[in-house]
Amino acid sequence: MAIILGIESTAHTFGVGIVKDGKILSNIKKTYTTSTGGIIPVESAKHHDENKEQIYCESLAKAGINEKEIDAIAFSQGPGLAPCLMIGIKFAKKLSEKLEKPIVPVNHCIAHLEIGKITNARDPVMLYVSGANTQIIAYSSGKYRIFGETLDLGAGNFIDTFARFLGIGFPGGPVIQKLAAESRNYIELPYVVKGMDISLSGILTNLKQKFDSKKYSKEDLCYSMQETVFAMLIETAERALAHTGKTELLLGGGVACNLRLQEMCQIMCDERGAKLFCPKNEFLTDNAAMIAFLGETMFNAGIKIPYIRIDELDIKPRQRTDDVEVKWK
Ligand SMILES: Nc1ncnc2c1ncn2[C@@H]1O[C@H](COP(=O)(O)OP(=O)(O)OP(=O)(O)O)[C@@H](O)[C@H]1O
Ligand SMILES: [Mg+2]
Numbered sequence: 001m002a003i004i005l006g007i008e009s010t011a012h013t014f015g016v017g018i019v020k021d022g023k024i025l026s027n028i029k030k031t032y033t034t035s036t037g038g039i040i041p042v043e044s045a046k047h048h049d050e051n052k053e054q055i056y057c058e059s060l061a062k063a064g065i066n067e068k069e070i071d072a073i074a075f076s077q078g079p080g081l082a083p084c085l086m087i088g089i090k091f092a093k094k095l096s097e098k099l100e101k102p103i104v105p106v107n108h109c110i111a112h113l114e115i116g117k118i119t120n121a122r123d124p125v126m127l128y129v130s131g132a133n134t135q136i137i138a139y140s141s142g143k144y145r146i147f148g149e150t151l152d153l154g155a156g157n158f159i160d161t162f163a164r165f166l167g168i169g170f171p172g173g174p175v176i177q178k179l180a181a182e183s184r185n186y187i188e189l190p191y192v193v194k195g196m197d198i199s200l201s202g203i204l205t206n207l208k209q210k211f212d213s214k215k216y217s218k219e220d221l222c223y224s225m226q227e228t229v230f231a232m233l234i235e236t237a238e239r240a241l242a243h244t245g246k247t248e249l250l251l252g253g254g255v256a257c258n259l260r261l262q263e264m265c266q267i268m269c270d271e272r273g274a275k276l277f278c279p280k281n282e283f284l285t286d287n288a289a290m291i292a293f294l295g296e297t298m299f300n301a302g303i304k305i306p307y308i309r310i311d312e313l314d315i316k317p318r319q320r321t322d323d324v325e326v327k328w329k
Helices: 041-063 080-097 108-119 155-165 173-181 201-212 218-244 257-273 289-300 306-312
Strands: 003-008 014-022 023-031 072-078 102-106 125-129 134-140 143-149 247-253 275-278
Touching: 003 041, 003 080, 003 155, 003 289, 014 041, 014 247, 014 289, 023 041, 023 289, 041 080, 072 080, 072 108, 072 289, 080 102, 102 289, 108 125, 108 247, 108 289, 134 218, 143 218, 143 257, 155 173, 155 201, 155 306, 173 218, 173 257, 201 218, 247 257, 257 275
Parallel strands: 003 072, 072 102, 125 247, 247 275
Antiparallel strands: 003 014, 014 023, 125 134, 134 143
């Protein structure tokens, strides 16, 4: 019986979530957005700093617990934007000292994957498509192995940069999905799959050239972008399913909120007799419930830093999914 508080602060979102025995009691978050242009890391960090206390209090109130009941504090250690990560670790350390409770350092990407357990997926291939990351992952012999990934941009960052050309603010994905739904006119774009990896920067340049030429509508470009890039993702995910012999596909990361991507994944899974699992949107985009959720699993496996040793802890802005030894499985 443990109550774990999770803190998320890797990029645009500051969140505090509370989990008790695998049940999510609260998942409160606030996201830094812009009307034009992308994320400015120090501005996003300022946003987190200004909102952290209020989000913490709201999360405790929603969960209906007193802070003294918390058994451990889990936080997103990396990867992420250093100024944003710093706000999270400082807040975690402050709470750890005040409450005299241990800290559980959590890898943000693996939290995006492990929260998939709430959908009852058992041993899936995971298509993790977020802002900075795009990877096809499956668990094997003690680690989350990366079967394929983007060679340059994460799909979300690619979509957000494309959105910036179109004059849409951050995040661009939801608006692009709406524009794409208004077209059925496919314009050919480069299709770049290299073995199990994909590459997006050439497609971005091509889209920018097409947009600047003023010959194509925004709707047609958004539609064609989605059809092309999602087909690339699904091709590599399908190959990973075939290669591993696994029969479950689990979606994770903010881009997986996209309904057309979900629909295309469903078609692929139906055609090969696999099952698709997709958590609710609040657990796909950055959130702190997933940090608390994996934090609880790690805590139960004895992975924790006592509050008297928290000086040893630092952020890991560039930590990779396959660096982490999965000692809790
Ligand atoms: N409906 C949608 N269609 C496409 N993209 C979407 C949609 N909704 C959100 N996104 C994209 O999801 C991204 C944010 O996802 P998430 O919060 O998981 O990413 P992140 O934390 O920035 O990245 P990472 O997990 O790699 O650190 C943004 O790039 C946003 O444009
Ligand atoms: Mg994320």
